[in-house]
Amino acid sequence: MKVLVIGSGGREHALCWAIAASPLCSKLYCAPGNGGIEQVAECLPEVNISDHGAIVGLCCDLAIDFVVVGPEAPLVAGLVDVLDEAGFRSFGPNAAAAQLEGSKGFLKDLCAAHGIPTAGYGRFKQAAPAREFVTANGAPIVVKADGLAAGKGVIIANTEAEANTAIDDILGGQFGDAGAEVVVEEFLDGEEASFFALVDGATALPLATAQDHKRVGDGDTGPNTGGMGAYSPAPVMTDGMCDRVMAEIINPTVAAMNKAGTPFKGVLFAGLMITNDGPQLIEYNVRFGDPECQVLMMRLKSDLLEALIATSRGSLAGQNLQWRDEVALAVVLAARGYPGSYDKNTVIGGLDEAQALEDIEIFHAGTRNDGGVIRAVGGRVLNVTALGASVADARSSAYNAVDRIDWPDGFCRRDIGWRAIGREAEAKD
Numbered sequence: 001m002k003v004l005v006i007g008s009g010g011r012e013h014a015l016c017w018a019i020a021a022s023p024l025c026s027k028l029y030c031a032p033g034n035g036g037i038e039q040v041a042e043c044l045p046e047v048n049i050s051d052h053g054a055i056v057g058l059c060c061d062l063a064i065d066f067v068v069v070g071p072e073a074p075l076v077a078g079l080v081d082v083l084d085e086a087g088f089r090s091f092g093p094n095a096a097a098a099q100l101e102g103s104k105g106f107l108k109d110l111c112a113a114h115g116i117p118t119a120g121y122g123r124f125k126q127a128a129p130a131r132e133f134v135t136a137n138g139a140p141i142v143v144k145a146d147g148l149a150a151g152k153g154v155i156i157a158n159t160e161a162e163a164n165t166a167i168d169d170i171l172g173g174q175f176g177d178a179g180a181e182v183v184v185e186e187f188l189d190g191e192e193a194s195f196f197a198l199v200d201g202a203t204a205l206p207l208a209t210a211q212d213h214k215r216v217g218d219g220d221t222g223p224n225t226g227g228m229g230a231y232s233p234a235p236v237m238t239d240g241m242c243d244r245v246m247a248e249i250i251n252p253t254v255a256a257m258n259k260a261g262t263p264f265k266g267v268l269f270a271g272l273m274i275t276n277d278g279p280q281l282i283e284y285n286v287r288f289g290d291p292e293c294q295v296l297m298m299r300l301k302s303d304l305l306e307a308l309i310a311t312s313r314g315s316l317a318g319q320n321l322q323w324r325d326e327v328a329l330a331v332v333l334a335a336r337g338y339p340g341s342y343d344k345n346t347v348i349g350g351l352d353e354a355q356a357l358e359d360i361e362i363f364h365a366g367t368r369n370d371g372g373v374i375r376a377v378g379g380r381v382l383n384v385t386a387l388g389a390s391v392a393d394a395r396s397s398a399y400n401a402v403d404r405i406d407w408p409d410g411f412c413r414r415d416i417g418w419r420a421i422g423r424e425a426e427a428k429d
């Protein structure tokens, strides 16, 4: 079958890499794609993915059989609905189900109505009652823009004054329409982890767990980013904890969405806080994580395309996926200056040598192939991903490959995996 993947990040490179390996895939396209995705798919760099009509036109012209939507923005904007109406099968939730990520207030109300564990909260359109909520609950406290804010709409306020400033900024238009409403919630203390499950409307099939590194600097310092590295599995997510997440969080969500007449189909990415009282849901994303997807795809042994099709057809019941026992770990190389401003079009060398190492895949994000020369054109640029017997092994392979890459204008964190490696060391003592 002919498959079209929508997106241009490391996540989409990993998805394309896994889909290209499926015997079910006869031809793979990616719109717009990037300089690395070209190795496994035909890229369509001219396509504007927010132009849903253009994507339908492309599906007609190329006789596409299956569309996989990578990022959240087109999902929340209803691309799957438009494809559905035009008769094209796709992987991802429709706009109504994508509200799980598109509106934090919607998610919190769903959790409250169905007893899904999450931080206590209030929803506000006016500053005065939001401030009263802050006074009543005290700091630390968390202030969130309701809608999609490109990962920047969450403020962890250490003082009531910081919380009040965040409320004023959000309701004052800092994030445009995404901040028409603010959610203020209790601060949760614990270890964060990500849990992924495929959901076909009625059945949820657990995938795997991962941990991300959101801060730009070593030791989890500096501003938040889209993610500077990840590994899978997350040691904090024991089998017992995964069972609790399925029973207390994922399955009740699937049932609630079904009951509301807006069944969820796609991948549910639960951002969790593992507290002393058990798992609490911080947020849902309605797509794979980036860079979490890269480590998941390295570990998946089963046919990804078959699983994505079963998700869209509603036939996940009874399916089973096979995973490698090894750990996968990804180090993100970003352009110097990210998440602030950075130079573009700088040249990256040494990629072939790094890629040739055993158990290494280099997934590209912001790159362009300029006549055989790979240039950096984004903030997060490469994901150097390794498999290893332990997190420590995977980390040393990944950094060995990173050190073969010649890109003076890039940087990476040098401590990806520190939390899990600490646990591995403790377990040995």
Ligand code: AMP
Binding pocket: 119, 142, 151, 154, 156, 185, 186, 187, 188, 189, 192, 214, 271, 282, 283
């Ligand atoms: P989100 O965009 O909702 O994932 O939030 C971004 C980050 O803010 C999360 O990954 C957490 O590190 C943190 N965060 C969000 N909500 C809370 C909370 N209620 N308590 C503690 N940390 C939080």
Ligand code: GLY
Binding pocket: 212, 226, 227, 285, 288, 289, 290, 291, 292
């Ligand atoms: N790495 C976090 C995310 O994809 O949302």
